[in-house]
Every structure is written in structure tokens, then in C-alpha cells.
Amino acid sequence: MPLGPAGNPRGGGAGDGSVNGDPTLERIARGNGLALCAAGPWIARHAAILEEIVTDAEKLGGSRPNIFIDVSQVSRLDTFGAWLIERLRRSLTTRGGVEAQIAGLSANYSSLVNEVRRVKAVPPADSEPVTISGMLDGVGRSVAGIGATFVDLIDMLGAVLAAAGNVFIHPRSFRLTSTIHHLEQVCWRAVPIIVLITFLIGCIISQQGIFHFRQFGADIFVVDMLGVLVLREIGVLLVAIMVAGRSGSAYTAELGSMKMREEIDALRTMGFDPIEVLILPRMLALVLALPILAFLGAMAALYGGGLVAWLYGGVDPEAFLLRLRDAISINHFVVGLIKAPVMAAVIGIVACVEGLAVQGSAESLGQHTTSSVVKGIFFVIVMDGVFAIFFAAIGI
Amino acid sequence: MALAPQSDAIIRVRDITVQFGNTRILDGLNLDVKRGEILGFVGPSGAGKSVLTRTIIGLVPKVAGRIEVFGVDLDAADANQRRAVERRWGILFQQGALFSSLTVRQNIQFPVREYLDVSQQLLDEIMVAKLVMVGLRPEVADRYPSELSGGMVKRVALARALALDPELVFLDEPTSGLDPIGAGDFDDLVRTLQRTLGLTVFMVTHDLDSLYTACDRIAVLGNGKIVAAGSIADMKASQQPWLKQYFNGKRARAVVV
Numbered sequence: 001m002p003l004g005p006a007g008n009p010r011g012g013g014a015g016d017g018s019v020n021g022d023p024t025l026e027r028i029a030r031g032n033g034l035a036l037c038a039a040g041p042w043i044a045r046h047a048a049i050l051e052e053i054v055t056d057a058e059k060l061g062g063s064r065p066n067i068f069i070d071v072s073q074v075s076r077l078d079t080f081g082a083w084l085i086e087r088l089r090r091s092l093t094t095r096g097g098v099e100a101q102i103a104g105l106s107a108n109y110s111s112l113v114n115e116v117r118r119v120k121a122v123p124p125a126d127s128e129p130v131t132i133s134g135m136l137d138g139v140g141r142s143v144a145g146i147g148a149t150f151v152d153l154i155d156m157l158g159a160v161l162a163a164a165g166n167v168f169i170h171p172r173s174f175r176l177t178s179t180i181h182h183l184e185q186v187c188w189r190a191v192p193i194i195v196l197i198t199f200l201i202g203c204i205i206s207q208q209g210i211f212h213f214r215q216f217g218a219d220i221f222v223v224d225m226l227g228v229l230v231l232r233e234i235g236v237l238l239v240a241i242m243v244a245g246r247s248g249s250a251y252t253a254e255l256g257s258m259k260m261r262e263e264i265d266a267l268r269t270m271g272f273d274p275i276e277v278l279i280l281p282r283m284l285a286l287v288l289a290l291p292i293l294a295f296l297g298a299m300a301a302l303y304g305g306g307l308v309a310w311l312y313g314g315v316d317p318e319a320f321l322l323r324l325r326d327a328i329s330i331n332h333f334v335v336g337l338i339k340a341p342v343m344a345a346v347i348g349i350v351a352c353v354e355g356l357a358v359q360g361s362a363e364s365l366g367q368h369t370t371s372s373v374v375k376g377i378f379f380v381i382v383m384d385g386v387f388a389i390f391f392a393a394i395g396i
Numbered sequence: 397m398a399l400a401p402q403s404d405a406i407i408r409v410r411d412i413t414v415q416f417g418n419t420r421i422l423d424g425l426n427l428d429v430k431r432g433e434i435l436g437f438v439g440p441s442g443a444g445k446s447v448l449t450r451t452i453i454g455l456v457p458k459v460a461g462r463i464e465v466f467g468v469d470l471d472a473a474d475a476n477q478r479r480a481v482e483r484r485w486g487i488l489f490q491q492g493a494l495f496s497s498l499t500v501r502q503n504i505q506f507p508v509r510e511y512l513d514v515s516q517q518l519l520d521e522i523m524v525a526k527l528v529m530v531g532l533r534p535e536v537a538d539r540y541p542s543e544l545s546g547g548m549v550k551r552v553a554l555a556r557a558l559a560l561d562p563e564l565v566f567l568d569e570p571t572s573g574l575d576p577i578g579a580g581d582f583d584d585l586v587r588t589l590q591r592t593l594g595l596t597v598f599m600v601t602h603d604l605d606s607l608y609t610a611c612d613r614i615a616v617l618g619n620g621k622i623v624a625a626g627s628i629a630d631m632k633a634s635q636q637p638w639l640k641q642y643f644n645g646k647r648a649r650a651v652v653v
Contacts, residue, residue, distance in 0.1 A: 043561065044508075044512060044560050044561045045483075045512070047508075047512045047513075047514045047518065048512060048513040048514055051514050051515060051518050078561035078593060079522065079525055079526070079529070079558075079561050079593070080518075080522060080561060083521060083522060083525050084518075087521065108591075108592075108594075111588075111591060111592045112592040112593065115525075115528070115529055115588075115592055116525050116528075118528050119521065119524050119525045119528050120524075120534070359542065360496060360540065360541070360542020360543075361496035361497045361540060361541070361542055362495075362496045362497055363496065363497030364497075
């Protein structure tokens, strides 16, 4: 066979002491028959060559009345070689119409050949062809899935409220330690990053405001813009988005991997309600944490904005504070903080629903964590819009 | 390119020390695994059986010592040599370690697809051959690992470990979690595969039945060292207290009768 050395893509041929050249399959005429003499190592690392040789030889089927395969010269044989010999035998048999024989099989290889002889039909891979109806089907299912998502969220909200009610009646079943632990995770440990980012956003708003307002000589109005924007909208929205990315994803991943390892089932069989044990403390921690973080974020943004107004816009701190006192009322601040716990609840519920929806695979965990963050942020923005309409309607 | 000397020992472990923090798990351990044998590796829970396995295959760093597999010193080997060695061994992890996002078919084909340049048809045929070898029906090929029973996971994991027809297989507690009949089948399977494929098997186990029916030789770990190695008869004759209890305890008698 005029074939080069094994074209293995990796680890090319290091360290195998018993390989003597390449495998071959010689064709030797014997009377009116034909002997296919296999020789050399018929093993996995030469699989590419072997497959080529065997595919070639399969075409000989039916060309002579009597074809048999002689394997006495094979130096090494493994599953790959044994299967390819068996495949050759089968295809010669089908094409020739007579049972092709294998000759020269040594005792220690015959059990291997017998083993692969048990291989019957090979089931094809399940792959559905892409069709228009299939795509429409997918779209339909996705749309229906949106409705199901709402039902799941409301379901979870109900379950959490029921668990909260139960805890209210039986305060001893409340898990304080767990709640404090989660409070530390989602609140205390989030403070540095939240403060840093809101500080920077405050700086940027202030700088942009001054840059554009200066054209009208209205530098000082940057304080109004900063105050209203930060306290009413951006502060809480930005913090909620960061919390959804930071803590919502963590909740989903934690609950999801617990689901994967049957830990949640274990809890249930011990007579505990997973909602009460796992989800209620997390929800409570988040609902307490978000207003605190939103407040700290708003302060940091005002501080950053004030700093830039002073250094870049020449508005000194005293003037800034005086203007701020005139520009904003307590209403702005309250409007911001009222939104925070509601957004926290939305983030928490989405995260927990996604966490409990995780199936057995690592891939599913990844998908649900992603969708937890995406849905969390989406619902936070939707809620913000709803609040804006509501507050406008009641005139705050 | 280091060619393997045709020596008797396929794994040669010399003076291995492994330490986690201040806890010394393995302390100057020596072990040889001979070509073509099934070595049963036993010891009390927490003695470091899995740690030794993971040290040999390079997942746990060692503080001192030398490990040769197929005559290649794994510390001195470059990336190519190491990969060549890794191609020649297969590992069955305790929990199966199947890729959860791939089907059984893809799990078994994965190493083959990566290392050999063969057609999809041959990949499928080899996959079915491996499934048949480990005693599974080809219909499970398109299931995901989460849809398999514990015993099936072990079998599929073994099929994946055998995918490239390795010369050496590490089995970490292959029969734990299987029912006695399933475990017995698994032992027979390992025996058959060892005979047909000429495998060398390094088996960490707690299963006395496996030791009796499947293993050629037994090594016992204690205090970070190999405290005894030999045939089952040697083990039963040993005066070492843990061994005496292990092989002559209540459960051991049940096996012999």
C-alpha cells in the first residue's frame, strides 16, 4: 500500500515500542479464489489508514467466487482492527453472496473478534433536519414559553409569600443564620464594587452635564440633573442591574447545582420545604440588601458628581449643597428607595425559578444562569417603567 | 522520543510523597504494576487510594518521588511524550465523570474524534462495539448521562475509558454503587476485557468479591505506604491487623462461603 505513515493529528507516534511499520492488506490470488492477507499492527493509532485499506478492499466483494481474509500475519490487534476485519468480512459476504471466512486467527485474538461480531445494526445519530415547519414550531414554543415564565414567576412569588406567612406564624422556623450569611454575601461584599461604579457614573453624569450646560451658561443646573437622576432613576436602576448580575446569577448557580446533585430532593425527603430553607433567606437578604446598596450607591454618585462639579465645573461644595437642597425634595429620594425592594424581589424570584429549573447537565446550569441574569435585568427595567408611569399618575 | 523498554512493570512508582498542607497522605510509597495484570488496590477509607491514582495520572502534585508509566518518567516528559502516554491509558473516575452536555455516543466518540482521523461511520461503529463490550444495548447511544442509571453510567464511563483501546486502565471503585449482580458482571467484564484486549488494570476497590474474582494481585495501602502486596492467599495469611480484619471479618466470610 503506497500510504504514508499514520497521519495522526496529535502526539505523533511517541513511545510505542511494539509498532513495526504500517498495517497492510495484501491481495494474493489462490486458484479461483483470493486471499486478503492482513499484516502489521491493526490498532487504533493506524485507524485512518486501516479504514482506507478496508474501504478499498470491500469493493472486491463478488469479484471472485471465493474470498477469505488471512489474519495470521497481524502483529497486534485491538477493537479497531478487529471491527474493521469484521466489517470487511460482512461486506464481502453481502456482495459475494457466500460467507467470507477469516483464517489464521490466533486463540488470543479470537475472543476479541467474537466480541465485535456481536455488533449489530448501528443506530444513526438523532439529528432532526432543519425545516420551515420546525422553525415555526420553535418560534411557537418560545412564545408559549413566555406565558409559562410568567406563571412560574407568580407561582414562585406565591410559594415564597406562603413560606413567609408560615415563618410569621412559627417564628422559630425562621433561618436567621442563613439570612445573615446571604446578607453578607449580597450586601456587605457588594459594597465596594457598587460604590466604585456608582461613584464613577456620578462623575460622568456631572462632567457631561457641565460640558453641555456650559454653552447656555447654566452650569449650576447640573446639580438639579444629578440629584434627580441619581436619586430617582439611575441610582437604583444601576444598582439593581449590578445586583442581578452579581447575586441573581449566584443564586441560580447555587440552587441549580444543588438541584443537579439531588440536594434539594434530599431536603424535601427530610421533611423540609426547600422554599423555606433555601429560598426565603435568600429573598429576604436580597430585599434588605438592595435598598441599602441603592442608598450607598446614590450617596457615592452624588459625591462623585459633586467632586467633578467642583474640580471641573468650578461649583464649590457649599454652592453644590445649597443648590441640591433646593433642587430635590425628599420625594425623589423616597421614590428611588421604594423601588429598590420590589426590584430585589423580582431579581430574587427570577433567580430562584431559574435555579430550580436546572436539569442534569452542566450546559443546562449555564443556560439557566444566563437566562436568570438576562430576565432579571429585563424585569428590573420593566418594573422601573411601571413605577415611572405610576408615580407620574399620582403626581409625585 | 523515549521508546518504552519492554520491562515487566508498566507503572513504576518510587518514593512518592504527597502532602496537603501539613497532612502527609502518601509517605515514600513504592509500587510496581506489571504488564497484563489486574492489580486490586485496597486500604481503609481515607488512606489515600484515590490520591495515589490521581497522583499517577498527574492530577495531584507530589512533593517528592518519581513516577514512570510505560517507561516514561512523567516529570521529565515533554508535552508530546506526555500526550502519547495519556493516549495509551484510560481512566474510569469514581463518579463516571461523563460529560453531562454530551450524549453517550458523543462521550465515547470524543477521545476518538480528537485523536484519530477517521470517518463518522467508523466512529459510530466503534462506539457501538464499545457499548456492546461493556454490556449495554446500542439504543442508549442518544441518551444524556442524566438519563442513565448508576450502573449504566459506570459502564458508559468504562466504554469511554476504553475508547482508544488503551493498554492501561485505571478504575476508581468501579463496582461501588452497583448491586451485587451488576458488580459481579462488571468484574467479569473487566476480566474478559483484560483477556481480549491484553489490558493492564489498576483497580481501586472496596469490593471483596472483586478482589477474589477479578484481581491477580492485591496491594494494600496503610500509613501512606504499601503495607502488603501479593496474591489473595498471601493477604489472607497476613498477620497485619487491618488486613486480618479486612479479609477475615464478617463480610469476608460471607464472600468465601
